[in-house]
């Protein structure tokens with residue numbers, strides 16, 4: 001658990017230590033919409049931010065792959081705010097999308113990890129994630145740090161706009177402080193995740209399903225597995241299952257549900273039932289002491305409870321560990337996966 005997740009919030013005063021944002025806060029308050037761009041894992045962090053910004057700051061948000069945005073002819077109006085997310089700060093697609101938005105009068109805010117890299121230099125303002133260097137190619141701690149920074153941006157904006165109550169604002173800040181120790185707890189459960197990984201390491205396909213804040217986590221879980229263990233994996237919103245992916249489910253198909261106790265809990269329980277009825281093999285990431293799902297799923301991975309909006313910070317960890325162990329057991333190089341570059345500069 002990196003330092004970027006500690007000490008960024010002074011919970012006594014409620015002050016958020018986000019210097020780069022303060023300067024541009026007025027522009028964000030008046031933005032009619034926010035466009036978030038990024039690639040890969042950074043795009044997934046952007047999806048989490050969409051849920052947070054819309055729920056708490058009540059501002060319309062669009063999340064786009066920078067690699068697509070740069071080539072189409074998007075409507076960008078003067079004063080639109082674009083948040084560009086990148087671990088490396090060098091991703092060519094994200095840089096090109098920034099230049100396009102800038103040329104149309106948008107204000108660009110960067111969320112990057114590498115200090116002094118190209119993307120922070122191309123933006124008007126920004127916040128560094130300070131996650132330290134990613135040793136491997138696949139983003140892991142960068143995702144956590146991006147989500148922390150974006151969460152703080154969302155709630156500081158909500159506070160400034162008056163769209164969040166003082167109680168909810170404080171509740172989120174206090175809960176944010178508990179995240180590092182909860183992550184430590186999940187990490188200490190690595191043996192069980194290793195055990196499950198061993199049973200599924202030869203699977204040819206995986207499905208990852210989540211709802212609400214856990215939907216982007218499902219996408220990220222699938223991407224990590226693809227990137228480092230070369231197993232085909234799909235991430236979907238669990239409610240989309242009946243619109244297509246359900247056809248894939250048979251007794252061979254591992255289905256990872258991110259099914260924590262939140263506002264969509266009952267719905268995801270019925271999605272699990274649908275998969276069980278088709279003999280799919282269910283691995284469920286659940287909130288501690290979930291008796292119901294533990295009777296339905298073949299395997300459960302328990303994680304601590306937190307505020308629904310902060311859950312991605314916890315629920316992504318077991319999925320990263322699952323990918324890691326499966327990759328190692330399959331003899332893959334987790335730090336340098338084939339065909340992937342740390343910075344995609346072309």
Ligand code: F1P
Nearest residue numbers: 040041042086087088091138139
């Ligand atoms: C984006 C990204 C990573 C992925 C891999 C290739 O990089 O898609 O999410 O893990 O490293 O590049 P970045 O813009 O966040 O540096």
